[in-house]
Amino acid sequence: EPEVTQTPSHQVTQMGQEVILRCVPISNHLYFYWYRQILGQKVEFLVSFYNNEISEKSEIFDDQFSVERPDGSNFTLKIRSTKLEDSAMYFCASSELGARGNTIYFGEGSWLTVV
């Protein structure tokens, strides 16, 4: 069964450093997403991406965050200058289409620990 894959599974970084989280969405999917889950809290939407541009973003997704599809398969989330409060599990996800009823499939997540 096709799945969303994410790397790294866990990353520890120093405050102020740049981090790039990588994802390979399901191959025939057109919509890509990043969500995050701070330990013990809800899963929160960060950004959605379609046709090489951001289609929606939350208030969490400020100027320190960026997303990119550098090639035909990868989808990345960059955090420019990490803060302690960025420590969370980051989930990449994809869906075949963007319609509301389409299922969003998630990867296994990347744990980011900022020290």
Added chain:
Amino acid sequence: AQSVAQPEDQVNVAEGNPLTVKCTYSVSGNPYLFWYVQYPNRGLQFLLKYITGDNLVKGSYGFEAEFNKSQTSFHLKKPSALVSDSALYFCAVRTNQAGTALIFGKGTTLSVSS
């Protein structure tokens, strides 16, 4: 504002007994409702969804959920629980009026004892 409530932090059931994990929602417009499961150290796995039509939807691993518009609920159920069902369960909603974001509840930990 859209929101999803999972009123129970934890549900405990004995193996073989029926289980229910509760979810209520508050949205403007028609809801599209989803259940996901998260096993320890794993990602979010899709279980089932309600889009339209029959209020009772069936999904993976023998789970089902009933959409109740008047009570704005979408409770997850299974007739006979297994120890392997122990996990964290998330209810989520999208609407046709808001953006494309999937809004999650805080999650309910299901613990099935043998």
